[in-house]
Amino acid sequence: MTPVLEVKDVTVRFGGVIAVDKASVSIEAGELIGFVGPNGAGKTTLMRVITGIVKPQQGSVTLEGKDLTGLSINQRVRAGLALAQQIVQPLRGMTVLNNVALACGTAKTANPFKAIKSFDKRAERATALALLTRVGLQDVADNEPSKLPLGYLKRLEVARALALKPRLLLLDEPLAGLNQSEASSLADLIKTLNHDGLSILLIEHNLREVMRVCPKVYVQDLGKSLAFGEAKKIMSRPDVIAAYLGKG
Amino acid sequence: MAYEITLLTTMSISVLFALSLNFITGFCGQISLGHAAFMGVGAYTAAIMMKASVSLLVAIPVAAVFAGALGLLVGFASLRVRHDFLAITTMGVVFLFVGVVRQQEFLGGEVGISGIQRSELGRTGFLLLCISLAALFAGFSLLVKRSWLGFVFDSIADNEDVSRVIGIDVAKYKLFAFVVGTAAAGVAGALYAQHFRYVGPDSFGFVESISVLAMVVVGGIGSVWGVMFAAAVLSVLPLLIQFVDDYKILVYSALLFSMMRFAPDGLAGIVNRSMNRIKGRSS
Numbered sequence: 001m002t003p004v005l006e007v008k009d010v011t012v013r014f015g016g017v018i019a020v021d022k023a024s025v026s027i028e029a030g031e032l033i034g035f036v037g038p039n040g041a042g043k044t045t046l047m048r049v050i051t052g053i054v055k056p057q058q059g060s061v062t063l064e065g066k067d068l069t070g071l072s073i074n075q076r077v078r079a080g081l082a083l084a085q086q087i088v089q090p091l092r093g094m095t096v097l098n099n100v101a102l103a104c105g106t107a108k109t110a111n112p113f114k115a116i117k118s119f120d121k122r123a124e125r126a127t128a129l130a131l132l133t134r135v136g137l138q139d140v141a142d143n144e145p146s147k148l149p150l151g152y153l154k155r156l157e158v159a160r161a162l163a164l165k166p167r168l169l170l171l172d173e174p175l176a177g178l179n180q181s182e183a184s185s186l187a188d189l190i191k192t193l194n195h196d197g198l199s200i201l202l203i204e205h206n207l208r209e210v211m212r213v214c215p216k217v218y219v220q221d222l223g224k225s226l227a228f229g230e231a232k233k234i235m236s237r238p239d240v241i242a243a244y245l246g247k248g
Numbered sequence: 249m250a251y252e253i254t255l256l257t258t259m260s261i262s263v264l265f266a267l268s269l270n271f272i273t274g275f276c277g278q279i280s281l282g283h284a285a286f287m288g289v290g291a292y293t294a295a296i297m298m299k300a301s302v303s304l305l306v307a308i309p310v311a312a313v314f315a316g317a318l319g320l321l322v323g324f325a326s327l328r329v330r331h332d333f334l335a336i337t338t339m340g341v342v343f344l345f346v347g348v349v350r351q352q353e354f355l356g357g358e359v360g361i362s363g364i365q366r367s368e369l370g371r372t373g374f375l376l377l378c379i380s381l382a383a384l385f386a387g388f389s390l391l392v393k394r395s396w397l398g399f400v401f402d403s404i405a406d407n408e409d410v411s412r413v414i415g416i417d418v419a420k421y422k423l424f425a426f427v428v429g430t431a432a433a434g435v436a437g438a439l440y441a442q443h444f445r446y447v448g449p450d451s452f453g454f455v456e457s458i459s460v461l462a463m464v465v466v467g468g469i470g471s472v473w474g475v476m477f478a479a480a481v482l483s484v485l486p487l488l489i490q491f492v493d494d495y496k497i498l499v500y501s502a503l504l505f506s507m508m509r510f511a512p513d514g515l516a517g518i519v520n521r522s523m524n525r526i527k528g529r530s531s
């Protein structure tokens with residue numbers, strides 16, 4: 001079977017800094033992979049390579065066997081990727097509900113000629129409200145994002161990504177900024193989504209939750225792929241522990 | 249009566265012109281500093297056609313096509329680049345337009361094209377045409393705001409990067425807005441040519457581009473009603489007050505900058521806020 005995602009030998013340099021160094025990882029359909037590594041390991045950068053925000057100097061990314069090289073961000077999203085970013089970016093001029101509803105309308109927003117002929121937003125708003133309820137944001141649906149705390153905006157990112165009905169969901173530290181109970185309930189949701197068949201790549205520093213929900217982990221250190229496999233086994237490996245504690 | 253007709257005709261043409269820029273700047277968040285060039289293309293196209301005894305009603309759609317085609321070209325060249333690039337390109341376009349027109353004999357050079365025939369509509373008929381076209385585009389703008397196209401425009405004006413992350417082809421939408429806006433400016437240009445029965449290189453320069461931007465900003469970027477109101481008032485101000493006519497660029501730039509500084513959402517924003525305050529007090 002072709003993997004959902006295959007990242008091969010990706011290298012990204014920012015000036016003199018090598019952010020990602022020949023990293024490779026592959027995700028089978030239906031898997032939930034925890035993507036861990038110390039600060040500056042190049043996790044976000046690799047995620048951005050996958051979505052097309054950052055162009056790698058080398059390497060390739062394929063989604064369900066389709067080479068993504070040369071595709072723009074929006075084309076990759078339409079090919080089945082969705083991203084909840086580490087640094088939250090709500091559309092500040094519209095309500096929380098509309099942020100998600102717009103993402104629900106990908107069929108209507110494919111091009112301006114389709115969009116100009118479409119007026120009804122009820123179905124998308126209903127779906128959006130259901131998604132917001134799933135992440136626990138139903139009570140702030142009509143608020144403007146600017147007034148909400150970070151923990152809410154993190155969940156808004158997740159809801160908006162889900163609205164795209166992705167084949168692969170990419171989450172970059174969705175639990176950061178959430179309190180313990182919010183974090184574990186969102187982690188539960190991630191687990192449920194995966195049980196329902198969604199493939200997920202989850203970058204997360206909250207190792208307790210990662211160990212709780214992710215059967216497998218992928219570890220990156222100094223931009224290099226360090227380990228991949230069963231979560232418990234990998235996280236007890238001496239080299240992985242050393243990477244986390246910092247060498248020296 | 250003739251004076252009132254002239255005044256109202258000037259107003260409606262300006263309203264259409266301002267709404268055409270509002271479609272680009274207000275809806276999609278793209279700043280154009282050279283919008284008058286597209287009006288100029290429409291005006292010259294129509295002027296030449298009318299001089300060759302073509303009917304105004306035929307000249308209008310042709311003017312729209314020519315202006316929109318230039319819009320497509322300019323938009324295609326600049327929209328793939330980052331945000332502020334369009335402002336610079338359009339400014340270049342307006343200077344280029346004036347420079348080129350000056351040199352062309354078939355466009356009348358420095359003196360322009362005068363003695364354009366009066367259309368078969370008569371003065372009142374022409375006024376009604378101007379009002380109808382302005383109203384038509386206003387209606388179209390309001391419709392777009394309610395549609396998914398308006399929804400997408402809001403998101404692009406808000407944050408282009410986020411729009412891409414939710415699958416929106418930002419460049420395509422911006423190009424669409426730019427072509428519609430420039431084509432509509434071409435229509436306003438054709439009406440202008442008929443109204444003054446004269447076009448010259450100085451009528452479509454940087455000053456006119458800033459004036460129309462001032463109308464959009466004063467009215468409230470993106471607000472159809474606000475922009476219509478501001479365009480109607482600001483277009484006749486130079487006709488009513490000599491001082492404004494003498495110091496047009498000064499007055500309009502001062503308006504533009506003070507509005508951006510103190511009330512970036514324009515008159516529409518001010519009205520909305522006071523309405524909310526009144527509502528808040530009464531409830």
Ligand SMILES: Nc1ncnc2c1ncn2[C@@H]1O[C@H](COP(=O)(O)OP(=O)(O)OP(=O)(O)O)[C@@H](O)[C@H]1O
Nearest residue numbers: 014017018019037038039040041042043044045046
């Ligand atoms: N746009 C950029 N320009 C220059 N350097 C960058 C850029 N983005 C990331 N870097 C550098 O690349 C390296 C990897 O950064 P990245 O953000 O991918 O790490 P990360 O694993 O996501 O870290 P964290 O866990 O702190 O989020 C860092 O050294 C960082 O400073």
Ligand SMILES: [Mg+2]
Nearest residue numbers: 043044045086
């Ligand atoms: Mg990161």
